[in-house]
Amino acid sequence: MTATRTVELEGHIIDSGMMGRCFGLIMDMDGSFEVEQFDIGRHKHEESYARLAVSADTEHDLRSILHELHQNGATLLDPSDATLEPAPEDQVVPTDFYSTTNHPTKVRVDDEWIPVDNIEMDCAVVVERGTRGDSDGASDDEELRERGAVGPKAYTKVLNAVEEGDMIVTGEAGIRVEPPERPRGDEGGAFGFMQGGVSSERPSESLIAKVADAVEETKQEGGNVLAVCGPALIHSGAADDLARLVREGYVDAISAGNGFAVHDIERGLYGTSLGMDMETMEHPRKGHKHHIYTISEIIRAGGIEAAVEDGVITEGIMYECVENDAPYVLAGSIRDDGPLPDTITDAVEAQNAIREQARDADMVLMLATLLHSVAVGNCLPSTTRVVCVDINPSTVTQLLDRGSAQAIGMVSDIGTFVPMLADNLLDQ
């Protein structure tokens, strides 16, 4: 017995790698295919189209293949509407729920393709039917549109936000994923130059200049730059330069952990970071006393903002955030001392705060932190610009390996990267 379905690929299917991936995965998964139609874009700005009949030994195998094809942008021919099933309980999804990618996605509802809002990977898609049928007939479309109530809408929900009765998309029908074309040459703006992934063997100064261009470009387009920061940024002496970038408006928001904020404030209070004097590098004894006492003082003041107002904190990154209304999220972790009153200790609450930051960001700088970068990266659509800098090549690889279309990875020293970036942006 063989099961067969027909799928379509449309768009920049060659240039995005979509076609190659789709052909490859059918074969990997022991399926077969016949190409029924193939209209190739004759040059790089033309779109292409392919229609394939995909077969597998069993219906079950075919479904697995179709699932993967969907994830990579193929759609079923003669599309039916997406199948919807109610969530049986809070935080419980129906069997065979559709799990999202981070690519722009549409679902077919009432014969119409509607975009999925707030796309984010590994979520369920919830569809809310429009109010048209429910309305009393008197109201016209315009009024409804004003009330934001025309037609159905679709959006993502993470598992813990699913509520009983939410109409959840299941199966593969009626879903279209659009993997982004990668930008190239001058089309790609500042990010066009980045091809072929992470390397420690690129000219560092030139690469930092390109990152500065991308930040500049993002700001000129009115975009929002989020810096995700690890504590090594403070230890390595880059705090002053990041503080300047916040002050001058090149960094709009900070996502970090409790330790990052404490080290930054300790540096302001004592000139030390974990007890080491940042100027002379003297007395690098392992005492955490300054660290703990810093937290204690901020608790006494009632939090970071209060401590700035009281004049307890007079410099540094957190200071500039408060002074320049740059919002920050400090997410708690089981490694933390204290924590500060500002730190969100509940992981789910912290994720929600991070999710807001991620959605607001047009460009994300991931600076020497794996944990927080993964948390932010989990919430990003594949279309957001990402720059990831870490001394550890594995961290950079892991962070970039998420199908982002506009990502730059750099294996470098955060203690030289941030100063050079700041010089590029501010001293010209």
Place this chain on the structure above:
Amino acid sequence: MTATRTVELEGHIIDSGMMGRCFGLIMDMDGSFEVEQFDIGRHKHEESYARLAVSADTEHDLRSILHELHQNGATLLDPSDATLEPAPEDQVVPTDFYSTTNHPTKVRVDDEWIPVDNIEMDCAVVVERGTRGDSDGASDDEELRERGAVGPKAYTKVLNAVEEGDMIVTGEAGIRVEPPERPRGDEGGAFGFMQGGVSSERPSESLIAKVADAVEETKQEGGNVLAVCGPALIHSGAADDLARLVREGYVDAISAGNGFAVHDIERGLYGTSLGMDMETMEHPRKGHKHHIYTISEIIRAGGIEAAVEDGVITEGIMYECVENDAPYVLAGSIRDDGPLPDTITDAVEAQNAIREQARDADMVLMLATLLHSVAVGNCLPSTTRVVCVDINPSTVTQLLDRGSAQAIGMVSDIGTFVPMLADNLLDQ
């Protein structure tokens, strides 16, 4: 002006490295010293004694030096009682509070040296005065002792547990730290062989055999073995072997994160880990669908224990934990999907649960996780046996670099280490 105080060093001050470190740090910190008395142990089982007059340019510098000397085991001559000050507010410590090391520590209260309970690094020491003075005079010492009420007691508190009015030790007087002698040769039991730190250039099979001996020895002494586990343990195929170790009673407790438990359960439900078939390694597609659905099913069942009872979970590490009453702590993180109902999402609550585990443990196996190992390691006294295995040498170095007297580090593949360890313990 010069400030001078006299300090004493006592015990295995050469063998523990105490004397060398103390001399060195005085000079590093621009102090000077005169050795007033020095009685050296003539062979390795005899204790030594040294008395030094330590000087510095200013009283402030001297205090910094004395702080470090204390951390390394020196005590002030002619000891006065420890200075106590009340905590001014909840979660706020007095200026100049004493911040603990992870070494056995005593404080002098009412002219008596009393041990600090639950020693753990970077804590405050709280002293509770005994009830003697409060008692009505009728009760004698014996009765008080029975009631556990004779004399003062001292114990550690992390910052967030400090309550207004707690009597907190400040300054350096009246405190004695006892850095552990490192075990050597046959004195050290199974851990005696480990000298000179981490290396990837040791014979792996022999080293695993020694770790097995140490586990065996710990169990024979009635000790408790805690395994701190990262998700790579599941991906690398070591889950069955760890499950066997739990079933056979070689591992008494598990400390891990939400992801570890989900991967383990997913493997039981679907034979996959993050979508990869663990036997055939086929279809390593990146879908998280199994992962999310696994969490959804456990939520539906009401948690891991309920899912085992319902027959939803029928194998794996979590299954063996439930069946064999091996307690587990799953600490939440901002990277988590779900999470499972069993996962403690609040970082402070999770730390408290981890602290309990750490105090119960006589031996800790840190298996391929930095985050959870640091969290557990933060709560351990320097006398607990620790084995740390990771493929990343930096992780191993970072975890062992905490002054533990009985620590083994091994740069190895967790996917071969755990099976070989299980073979050593179970197949003989």
Place this chain on the structure above:
Amino acid sequence: MTATRTVELEGHIIDSGMMGRCFGLIMDMDGSFEVEQFDIGRHKHEESYARLAVSADTEHDLRSILHELHQNGATLLDPSDATLEPAPEDQVVPTDFYSTTNHPTKVRVDDEWIPVDNIEMDCAVVVERGTRGDSDGASDDEELRERGAVGPKAYTKVLNAVEEGDMIVTGEAGIRVEPPERPRGDEGGAFGFMQGGVSSERPSESLIAKVADAVEETKQEGGNVLAVCGPALIHSGAADDLARLVREGYVDAISAGNGFAVHDIERGLYGTSLGMDMETMEHPRKGHKHHIYTISEIIRAGGIEAAVEDGVITEGIMYECVENDAPYVLAGSIRDDGPLPDTITDAVEAQNAIREQARDADMVLMLATLLHSVAVGNCLPSTTRVVCVDINPSTVTQLLDRGSAQAIGMVSDIGTFVPMLADNLLDQ
């Protein structure tokens, strides 16, 4: 002005990724293309065909693009013969010489496509015209064929082997590169399972079993297994198991450095490796005395073979090589002590010896050495099976990133990998 040429792609151009890469690089290099014909293989065993007109702004740009297209398997339509130019001097190539890939390659000479022998990357291609024209006319083709003299032949030469007057292929015309299809599923034999590159998050035991299958399969096909070994193999305690694999005929040849052989022999002579006792791990003092003395003794004996015959060496990997006629190459390096008389100290001579080994090998195990693995890898065609094991992920990535069609990378501990591999092959 625009320059245009027409190129063809033929074979498994989708499955090998050839088409995607060719389209992509034209765009990356600011060229454009029109697809003039496209016949797609309808299922996975059918070949495909594409004909493209490629254009660039200048003739120079077009040549750069055509160069890259060639490297990736495209050929010029209406092929002319390859252009040949004589080498102007020894070790000097003509301007615009063709630099090889490691893929199977043909050159067109006298209107015939002939294979390039001993394909290896970054070489020149030398063409020797056949003797047909030179012969006296009496001899017929058959006789010539017996004398091996019919028609032209083509082969690679590294730069230092080029001799004045060698006829060297230049430009891009008349050259066809055939990037290998990647094996998949059961077609690929033991290597079919490996998709998606290096990972430390695969089940280690299963992966080692697959490597054992691949070794077994290679031996059953009469193939030759070459082990490229670093000194960490000895330190990590895997020497006995590798010695067993040589003795039992699973490893046919060894490629290593001076240090590897010395550590192996020191272990036999003293039971130590760099002074550490391999059983007890005691006395890991840093003395190199055993190391130097071992070399001195082998020099006194006149070399490894003589030392085996004299009974100086009685066990170990080098011993088994001598006893079982397994050839070894010990390549010198500027880090070496000694070196042993067997070590080839001249880098060019050593490369030539390694080149012979690489050409004889049907499967190569790269075990914990970057330097020697790169040297061997440089000489391998892309069709040779390669397994690379190292504790450092960067080493594995770097070694596999050479377009090999049949490569397995594993981030693991060589001290557990080799014993487990030997158990899989020998204890069943």
Place this chain on the structure above:
Amino acid sequence: MTATRTVELEGHIIDSGMMGRCFGLIMDMDGSFEVEQFDIGRHKHEESYARLAVSADTEHDLRSILHELHQNGATLLDPSDATLEPAPEDQVVPTDFYSTTNHPTKVRVDDEWIPVDNIEMDCAVVVERGTRGDSDGASDDEELRERGAVGPKAYTKVLNAVEEGDMIVTGEAGIRVEPPERPRGDEGGAFGFMQGGVSSERPSESLIAKVADAVEETKQEGGNVLAVCGPALIHSGAADDLARLVREGYVDAISAGNGFAVHDIERGLYGTSLGMDMETMEHPRKGHKHHIYTISEIIRAGGIEAAVEDGVITEGIMYECVENDAPYVLAGSIRDDGPLPDTITDAVEAQNAIREQARDADMVLMLATLLHSVAVGNCLPSTTRVVCVDINPSTVTQLLDRGSAQAIGMVSDIGTFVPMLADNLLDQ
């Protein structure tokens, strides 16, 4: 039976760590000791003295212990002359030859302590008796001294330089090793600040400023700065800045491999490094064609110096070396293409050339190369200043772990380190 010998420790035995290490290793090696005399330096500038009776179960064990004690600076009481035995053959050492450390060392010959010249680790010590006895009696000491012929001399020989009949020091008697005191505070000059080894968590800019101070200081003292360079320095865009440092006389000599020189020259000839344009980072295709052709052109010119004279090479590091008479050693390796005519392909010859460089150097910058840094490091006495910079922490640790008294390790990006160093030295 117990074997006992008395040893002395003299000098800064506490501050250098000598005493701690000696006590520790006796116990590690299952020996015992009695302290017969102990006069401690009362402050940091006073020397100390200790006399110990060291015992072990067997004469053999005692010898092992004494060997290690010697390596760490202890000397036998009541010293006899060093024992000398002739080398039995070329490149063969007597049984029980003394293997050197890299610390300043003296041997006792004819009741006099004479320094061992050209101290280097893992060598034999050769003693040449003076000519006093051989002289005709007429010449007086002064004349002999002028002829350099008064008294015996001692120097190191690597194994391959040992000649039959050389008088080689054996055993442990009559040898005194002087492990260097570590510099501290302002005594240590620019290197005084470095305590506690390698870290990626130090302020990078401050650390680079300190390195610049140390280079400046070395030059002001008339010292010689040797840069040991890996090819990543070129790829990461630091070539121009290193060229400036050579031109301005801050770097006096270069030690590198064939690839380093080729990449540097290719950059000058084509603006590419391994085919990547260093300015635009465009077209990072993997072609080695420029690389091979560069070598070919230099061969045609007759070498680097000839190519500079012919105007083929007009910029870059090698250019500045030729123009500024900065000597360079290019050591061959089995990874090399070509090689260049300047490359020393024989490993033993290359080691000898490196040895000369190492002996001339007062400060060594090890920049992003493990192989060449190890080769240079092997030839350095422990008193030479060393700065080691690499993106890989393991490389830095491995290079610094050789008992150098004046070593700075930095985990950083060579592509930002060298430009910042050059800015510190040149732009002020």
